[in-house]
Amino acid sequence: MQERGCLVYLRHTTITKNGKAHTYWRLVRSVRTGSRVRQETVATLGELDEQGRARAEALARGFTGGTNTSGEQDLFAPAERVEPVRVHFDRVRVERGRRFGDVWLGWKLWQTLKLDEWSRAKLPAGREKVSWATMAAILVLARLCEPSSELHIAEDWFRRTALDDLLGVPVEKVNEDRLYRALDELLPHKEDLERHLKDRLSGLFEVKYDLLLYDMTSTYFEGEALANPQAQRGHSRDHRPDCKQVCIGLVVTREGLPLGYKVFAGNTADVTTVEKIVETTEEHYGRADRIWVMDRGMVSEDNLDFLRDRQARYVLGTPKSMLKQFERQLLDKGWTQVRPDVEVKLCEGSSGDDTFLLCRSHDRKEKERAMHQRFAERIEKALKSLDRRLVKARKPVDRGKTERQIGRLLGRNSRAAAGFEIRFDEVADLPSRLRLTWKRRAEWDSWSKLSEGAYLLRTNLKGHSPEELWKIYIQLSDAESAFRMHKTDLRLRPIWHQREDRVQAHILVCFLGYVLYKTLEMWSDRAGLGKSPRTLLEEAARIQSSDVVLPTEDGRELRLRCVVQPDPAQSILLDRLGLTLPKRLRPAPTPDKM
Numbered sequence: 082m083q084e085r086g087c088l089v090y091l092r093h094t095t096i097t098k099n100g101k102a103h104t105y106w107r108l109v110r111s112v113r114t115g116s117r118v119r120q121e122t123v124a125t126l127g128e129l130d131e132q133g134r135a136r137a138e139a140l141a142r143g144f145t146g147g148t149n150t151s152g153e154q155d156l157f158a159p160a161e162r163v164e165p166v167r168v169h170f171d172r173v174r175v176e177r178g179r180r181f182g183d184v185w186l187g188w189k190l191w192q193t194l195k196l197d198e199w200s201r202a203k204l205p206a207g208r209e210k211v212s213w214a215t216m217a218a219i220l221v222l223a224r225l226c227e228p229s230s231e232l233h234i235a236e237d238w239f240r241r242t243a244l245d246d247l248l249g250v251p252v253e254k255v256n257e258d259r260l261y262r263a264l265d266e267l268l269p270h271k272e273d274l275e276r277h278l279k280d281r282l283s284g285l286f287e288v289k290y291d292l293l294l295y296d297m298t299s300t301y302f303e304g305e306a307l308a309n310p311q312a313q314r315g316h317s318r319d320h321r322p323d324c325k326q327v328c329i330g331l332v333v334t335r336e337g338l339p340l341g342y343k344v345f346a347g348n349t350a351d352v353t354t355v356e357k358i359v360e361t362t363e364e365h366y367g368r369a370d371r372i373w374v375m376d377r378g379m380v381s382e383d384n385l386d387f388l389r390d391r392q393a394r395y396v397l398g399t400p401k402s403m404l405k406q407f408e409r410q411l412l413d414k415g416w417t418q419v420r421p422d423v424e425v426k427l428c429e430g431s432s433g434d435d436t437f438l439l440c441r442s443h444d445r446k447e448k449e450r451a452m453h454q455r456f457a458e459r460i461e462k463a464l465k466s467l468d469r470r471l472v473k474a475r476k477p478v479d480r481g482k483t484e485r486q487i488g489r490l491l492g493r494n495s496r497a498a499a500g501f502e503i504r505f506d507e508v509a510d511l512p513s514r515l516r517l518t519w520k521r522r523a524e525w526d527s528w529s530k531l532s533e534g535a536y537l538l539r540t541n542l543k544g545h546s547p548e549e550l551w552k553i554y555i556q557l558s559d560a561e562s563a564f565r566m567h568k569t570d571l572r573l574r575p576i577w578h579q580r581e582d583r584v585q586a587h588i589l590v591c592f593l594g595y596v597l598y599k600t601l602e603m604w605s606d607r608a609g610l611g612k613s614p615r616t617l618l619e620e621a622a623r624i625q626s627s628d629v630v631l632p633t634e635d636g637r638e639l640r641l642r643c644v645v646q647p648d649p650a651q652s653i654l655l656d657r658l659g660l661t662l663p664k665r666l667r668p669a670p671t672p673d674k675m
Contacts, residue, residue, distance in 0.1 A: 174629075176627065182647075199274070216260060220590050239252060239255045243626040268585055274593075288338055292335040292372045302576050302579075307579070308580045311345070313327075329588065338603075356387050359388070399437075404535055419551050422442055439535065445534040467517060471515050471516060472511065474511075501520070506518055572591075598615075624651060647662060
């Protein structure tokens with residue numbers, strides 16, 4: 082059900098260390114959903130002392146370069162000397178409420194990454210009434226704050242925000258056609274944009290690009306997308322095999338910061354993309370000190386030879402079938418506990434080129450066991466039902482048709498299909514002439530019990546402990562998390578564009594939105610607020626700007642465009658980020674003055 086109300090407040094915990102009491106504060110949000118009230122931590126604030134605030138201010142100066150890059154001085158209405166006037170206080174009113182906090186924070190992030198400077202240099206102003214640099218910022222900020230179509234941005238979202246005042250662009254100048262053309266202007270600069278972000282993120286967070294995580298996903302289309310040759314049907318990770326799709330390969334750092342991406346046709350196999358991604362990445366950023374981490378879908382003998390020829394270092398997942406080679410090691414002792422529910426063991430490969438890491442997870446074992454049991458029960462139930470139909474049939478049954486039914490049944494329950502041995506028996510005294518018999522394969526049951534929860538990695542790294550190798554591979558979850566964020570919060574899917582270039586531009590805008598999101602996450606984490614950027618944006622969105630209208634006794638109306646005072650919880654968040662809200666805004670110019 083929809084949230085119907087929330088309350089934000091402070092909670093603290095006192096812990097005594099070495100005889101000294103420390104009070105740690107948390108910002109907690111109480112959210113009512115229907116008849117239930119749940120509590121969630123907005124941010125972990127630590128000890129709210131002067132040193133903490135000083136660190137936050139220093140951090141903010143580090144992000145903004147020690148200067149006021151947001152242009153907030155320009156947001157203030159000019160301080161003019163005026164004569165006192167009398168105001169009808171009983172007629173004072175507030176008008177034009179707009180979302181301010183989230184778009185202002187997004188604009189801060191845009192400037193922190195110096196995307197405003199980059200876009201002005203790469204998208205120089207021409208004869209257009211609104212610069213393409215500004216329109217590009219609007220597209221990305223909308224993707225971060227309220228992902229939607231270009232039509233929704235133009236007709237609804239932009240007018241509900243204070244971006245017209247922040248960017249100096251009247252609502253009337255933001256239309257669907259101008260947004261589409263901004264996509265066209267931005268797309269040709271994709272590679273240069275990736276290089277700019279890599280350099281800027283390195284400076285902000287001291288990112289090391291020694292470990293690169295590569296993974297693939299897909300996103301589907303609404304419509305036939307006939308004008309896009311990359312729109313093809315293939316393996317759908319979105320469970321939409323009925324729709325055409327494109328595949329996206331994303332490279333991220335160990336922190337989950339995106340380095341770059343490439344779009345492939347929707348019928349592209351993961352394993353065929355590795356050479357292109359590795360070559361492109363190394364062409365742009367060099368080969369030195371790179372460890373590539375990929376899952377088992379990327380592994381083939383050709384790709385292994387390719388990586389070895391380039392003297393690349395790697396930690397890779399392996400196909401499940403390779404586990405059979407290590408059956409004895411699964412039974413032996415000598416495991417290293419790397420987490421309460423995970424244990425690992427180093428094993429030598431037969432060729433001696435690679436080292437294998439055998440991993441076993443208790444949680445994964447329970448999950449796989451439940452899945453095997455569920456699928457096996459489905460197969461048993463369906464086979465019994467099919468056999469009853471054969472017994473009750475009043476005429477001979479087409480054996481070929483029945484075999485195809487069993488094939489479809491096993492295909493739908495493939496995780497347990499190999500555990501059954503099924504055959505047809507000819508029965509002369511039955512009208513159907515057929516009976517089904519089946520039995521469980523004991524060797525399959527025995528192997529599944531042994532291998533459930535186990536997986537195998539391979540690497541050519543030397544001198545690393547089993548725990549270090551496992552931790553390197555498990556960071557691949559950061560790439561998976563990036564894809565989840567693209568598809569959920571940033572609404573990468575479904576794609577409504579039909580032209581190839583517009584699809585590419587749409588994905589680029591989603592990529593930029595994710596860069597802003599990750600920048601806020603890392604900024605928040607370094608400010609001691611934890612990793613909850615979406616919650617920060619939601620809290621900031623509650624801060625509005627509005628016009629305070631003061632009717633005077635001489636018949637005039639004084640209009641002050643103000644930002645509302647943040648509540649205590651919001652003030653704490655801004656304080657920890659080292660940010661200060663502007664008090665008053667300069668209204669955007671009217672269209673006839675542009």
